[in-house]
Every structure is written in C-alpha cells, then in structure tokens.
Amino acid sequence: MGFLSFGNAAEKDVLNFGIISTESSQNLRSNWQPMLDDMSEELGIEVKPFFASDYAGVIQGMRFGKVDIAWYGNKSAMEAVDRASGEVFAQVVYDDGSTGYKSYIITHKDNDTINSIEDMFAKASNLTFGNGDPNSTSGYLVPAYYVFGVNNLDANKIFKRTLNANHESNFMAVANKHIDVATFNSNNWDSLVAKQSPLIEKVKVIWESPEISSDPLVWRTDLSQELKGNIKNFFMTYGDSPKEQEILKNLTWSKFKESSNDQLIPTRELEKFKASNSQ
Structure with missing residues (x-):
C-alpha cells in the first residue's frame, strides 16, 4: 500500500534526526547530542534530535516529513521503509567490533524459582510480564517468535498481567520488583555495565536469543543525492578520531x-511468522 510523500527535502537548512525511545529522552539526548553537534558542523546544517514517546512516533514523524533521518531497530526500520519513505543506508558497529546483539528475558536476582524460560512458563499465570514496545525488535518481535511463538503460546494470554514499555522502564521495573519478568537486550545491558550501574547486580538473564543484526540508520528517500552523499560520508568516517x-x-x-x-530480510521473516500465527 502506497503513502503520500510529504515535503521536498532537496534543500534543507535543518535536518531532524529521529531517536527511538529505548530509554528516557533526557538520557538519549545526553548520549546523542555530541555526535549530532559534530554532524551539524560537518554538514553545515543544523541537526536537531526528534524524540517521541514510543517507536511509532518516530516512524510517523518520518512518514509526515518531520524526521529526515533516524536511528531505529530492525523492526521499526522495516515499518519506516514500508510506510514512511525510508531507506536503510548504514548500521552501527558495537564497541566490541560486532554487528549483532541479543534479546534477553530478565528477572530479579532474588527470584530463586525462575532460572529458565521453562520456569517462567510454569509460573506464568502468577507473573507480571514486561513486554517491549510493539515496534521493538529485541523487546517484542524476537521474543514473540523465539520464546512464545515456537512454543505456541501468547504472551498476552499466559501471564497474570502483561505490560508494554521501553527497555529502560522494563529493566527498572524488574530491578525494583515491580514486575516479575521482562524483555531486555544485550546492548542496553552492556551500557549499564559500562556505566557501573548498581542495579545490574539485582537482575539476572534467564534467556537470550540468537544474534540480531545491529541497529540500522534510515533516511527519507526524497533527500537530495548531494545531501545523502554528505550524510553517508559523515557516518562512514565518524569514529576516526579519539x-x-x-x-x-x-x-x-x-x-x-x-x-x-x-x-531487514530476517526481520521480515519473523514478522511473517508472527502474522501467520495470529490469524
């Protein structure tokens, strides 16, 4: 199904950069702003961060021309490509040199009776489950397939209560014993370890997924070829200096x-499976 393309992006004096809501916008801004400032200087165009309360807000922002380029997960990037005139042009490389990460299911370390997915299933009717944003790859789509789908189970039906939130909220809720189990991912886990967060000692991983391709960067297809070339050059050379x-x-x-x-092809295959099993 086609959608109208909004706005002519051939000439721009401001570039709006969408950042998906994996955690609070304050934390995201502090981590992203230095790179966006460097990007502004390199391109000679003001680069402004665009935040929304959920992943869908960034996708809709791109669809309606309010977002020109964005950092997504694979699932949200797929939605942006299909619905918002988006195109993948780059992906991140993690600080260990890898281009993959994993989805996690976590619980509180004090929870001695839940140490595996099988334990979680056995007690599910008494548990509160923190699921991810519906457009999250590691927080929603991957566990929907590898944890629930392959076992012919529906997360919305087997738990006493199921909530949807971003990665940070799910982690905090488990660490503070507000919910019993939740989705998370290795990238956010490594970030907490790097920041020496004391909360990491309160949480344990009871399941991890096969490797997921690292996050893509997506631009609107109607950006000028010159601007696309300058953007790509910035990202392909960024990280050369200390x-x-x-x-x-x-x-x-x-x-x-x-x-x-x-x-996005592997993500599309997972989405097809989810769709076929929800009919």
Missing part, C-alpha cells in the same frame, strides 16, 4: 558500516 571514539563509546558503538534494506 574524541569521536569516546562519543561513540557512550552509545556502546565503535563505528558505522554501510548497509541497505536487505538487512
């Missing part, structure tokens, strides 16, 4: 690599 490496380290990244919409 200062840039330090900025990327705060994002748990080391560099970026070129990518395309083909990166």
Whole structure:
C-alpha cells in the first residue's frame, strides 16, 4: 500500500534526526547530542534530535516529513521503509567490533524459582510480564517468535498481567520488583555495565536469543543525492578520531558500516511468522 510523500527535502537548512525511545529522552539526548553537534558542523546544517514517546512516533514523524533521518531497530526500520519513505543506508558497529546483539528475558536476582524460560512458563499465570514496545525488535518481535511463538503460546494470554514499555522502564521495573519478568537486550545491558550501574547486580538473564543484526540508520528517500552523499560520508568516517571514539563509546558503538534494506530480510521473516500465527 502506497503513502503520500510529504515535503521536498532537496534543500534543507535543518535536518531532524529521529531517536527511538529505548530509554528516557533526557538520557538519549545526553548520549546523542555530541555526535549530532559534530554532524551539524560537518554538514553545515543544523541537526536537531526528534524524540517521541514510543517507536511509532518516530516512524510517523518520518512518514509526515518531520524526521529526515533516524536511528531505529530492525523492526521499526522495516515499518519506516514500508510506510514512511525510508531507506536503510548504514548500521552501527558495537564497541566490541560486532554487528549483532541479543534479546534477553530478565528477572530479579532474588527470584530463586525462575532460572529458565521453562520456569517462567510454569509460573506464568502468577507473573507480571514486561513486554517491549510493539515496534521493538529485541523487546517484542524476537521474543514473540523465539520464546512464545515456537512454543505456541501468547504472551498476552499466559501471564497474570502483561505490560508494554521501553527497555529502560522494563529493566527498572524488574530491578525494583515491580514486575516479575521482562524483555531486555544485550546492548542496553552492556551500557549499564559500562556505566557501573548498581542495579545490574539485582537482575539476572534467564534467556537470550540468537544474534540480531545491529541497529540500522534510515533516511527519507526524497533527500537530495548531494545531501545523502554528505550524510553517508559523515557516518562512514565518524569514529576516526579519539574524541569521536569516546562519543561513540557512550552509545556502546565503535563505528558505522554501510548497509541497505536487505538487512531487514530476517526481520521480515519473523514478522511473517508472527502474522501467520495470529490469524
């Protein structure tokens, strides 16, 4: 199904950069702003962060021309490509040099009776489950397939209560014993370890997924070829200096690599499975 394309992005004096809501906008802003400032200087265009309360808000922002470029997970990138004139052009490389991460299911460390997915299933009717944003790859789509789908179970039916929240909220809720189990991911876990968060000692991982492709960067297809070339050049060279490496380290990244919409093929296969099993 096609959608109208809003706005002519050939000439721009401001570039709006969408950032999905994996955690609070205050935390995201502090981590992202130094790189966006460098991008503004390099491109000679003001680059402004765009935040929304959920992933869908950034996708809709791109669809209606309020977001020109965005950091997404694979699931939200797929939605942006299909519904918001988006195109994948790069993906992040993590600070250990990998281009993959994992989805987690977590619970509180004091919970001695839940140490595996099987334990969680056995007690599900008495548990509160923190699911991810519906457009999150690691927080929603991957566990929907690998944890629930392959076991012919529905997360919305087997638990006493199921809530949807971003990664940070789910982690905090488990650490503070407000919910019993929740989705999370290795990238956010590594970030908490790097920040020496004391809360990491209160949480344990009871399941991890196969590797997921690292997060893509997506631009609107109607940006001018010249601007696209300048944007790609910025990201392909960013991280060459020690200062840039330090900025990327705060994002748990080391560099970026070129990518395309083909990166989304595994995510599309998972989405097809989910759709076919919900009918």
